[in-house]
Amino acid sequence: MEAKLIKGRILKGIGGFYYIQGEDGDVYECKAKGRFRKEGIKPAPGDKVIFTPPVQTQGGSIDEILPRKNSLPRPMIANIDLLMIVASAGKPEADLSLIDKLLLYAAYNHVPAAIVLNKIDTVEDAGTIPQEYSKCGAQILQISAKTGQGLDQLKELLRGKFTCLAGQSAVGKSTLLNAVAPSLGLETGGLSKKTDRGRHTTRHSELLELPGLDAVVADTPGFSILECMDIEPEQLREYYPEFAAVTGECRFDSCVHDREPQCAVKKSVAEGIIPEARYTRYLKLLQELIERREKRYV
Ligand SMILES: Nc1nc2c(ncn2[C@@H]2O[C@H](COP(=O)(O)OP(=O)(O)OP(=O)(O)O)[C@@H](O)[C@H]2O)c(=O)[nH]1
Ligand SMILES: [Mg+2]
Numbered sequence: 001m002e003a004k005l006i007k008g009r010i011l012k013g014i015g016g017f018y019y020i021q022g023e024d025g026d027v028y029e030c031k032a033k034g035r036f037r038k039e040g041i042k043p044a045p046g047d048k049v050i051f052t053p054p055v056q057t058q059g060g061s062i063d064e065i066l067p068r069k070n071s072l073p074r075p076m077i078a079n080i081d082l083l084m085i086v087a088s089a090g091k092p093e094a095d096l097s098l099i100d101k102l103l104l105y106a107a108y109n110h111v112p113a114a115i116v117l118n119k120i121d122t123v124e125d126a127g128t129i130p131q132e133y134s135k136c137g138a139q140i141l142q143i144s145a146k147t148g149q150g151l152d153q154l155k156e157l158l159r160g161k162f163t164c165l166a167g168q169s170a171v172g173k174s175t176l177l178n179a180v181a182p183s184l185g186l187e188t189g190g191l192s193k194k195t196d197r198g199r200h201t202t203r204h205s206e207l208l209e210l211p212g213l214d215a216v217v218a219d220t221p222g223f224s225i226l227e228c229m230d231i232e233p234e235q236l237r238e239y240y241p242e243f244a245a246v247t248g249e250c251r252f253d254s255c256v257h258d259r260e261p262q263c264a265v266k267k268s269v270a271e272g273i274i275p276e277a278r279y280t281r282y283l284k285l286l287q288e289l290i291e292r293r294e295k296r297y298v
């Protein structure tokens with residue numbers, strides 16, 4: 001029997017084997033051809049591929065990786081439609097610097113982002129996130145995985161997309177996925193009584209299908225975000241859509257909106273147009289990038 005080529009998407013890779021969902025819906029085990037390694041390409045979950053399915057004693061192989069529209073390095077996944085940043089309205093207290101870094105990570109890697117504010121059932125008002133991020137370019141949803149509030153909106157957000165989830169431990173990423181697709185039965189954890197922080201219940205990443213939504217999600221464990229981006233301090237400003245309205249209005253074209261005179265961004269902050277706290281964290285992140293560069297060049 002002659003092997004035929006089919007198109008599919010890689011769901012996961014384990015020990016040199018890739019599990020590919022073909023256009024026919026079945027999942028096939030394949031190895032990557034040697035030439036990929038020679039070319040320095042490693043197939044990743046999310047990759048669209050042309051492959052030869054296994055037949056009898058002949059193992060399957062990935063023959064071609066179709067061009068990627070984008071990819072995220074940690075964990076390595078390709079062709080992401082959305083980075084869903086999950087935060088908690090209650091406990092654990094939201095780490096806004098982390099949200100900033102994840103927004104930066106998404107923009108840097110050409111992936112659209114959304115912010116999902118979960119556990120809205122545990123607080124009387126949603127806090128500062130909706131206002132602080134109102135102009136950051138990401139849609140913001142207020143949700144409770146527990147009561148079901150906002151879940152229909154979340155389903156619409158996920159429908160038809162390949163979404164990657166990120167956020168602090170114990171904000172409810174796995175619980176939200178279980179709420180939209182109970183058959184997943186993902187393990188969820190609690191907060192440590194001592195520290196009010198999460199326990200990193202989810203420790204690995206694979207693509208999960210959401211039945212009925214034609215959607216796939218990757219529930220990703222934590223990682224060090226800044227380390228996997230090559231951003232110079234002068235470039236940071238380009239990743240803040242809040243600054244776009246006044247771009248070009250600063251006295252100096254090279255203005256990084258820090259200590260320069262006649263800065264239009266600082267003026268907008270003073271006028272309350274750009275949220276002050278988000279700008280203050282921008283300055284901190286800018287400083288972090290400057291220090292990183294100084295260390296790199298000594
Ligand atoms: N009250 C309330 N509790 C929630 C909600 N969503 C999740 N939780 C609880 O928060 C805890 C942590 O949830 P997980 O889903 O394990 O959190 P996670 O983000 O997957 O955490 P890691 O896997 O450690 O990264 C669990 O005890 C959940 O029951 C919610 O909307 N409201
Ligand atoms: Mg989890």
Ligand SMILES: [Zn+2]
Nearest residue numbers: 250255257263
């Ligand atoms: Zn400026």
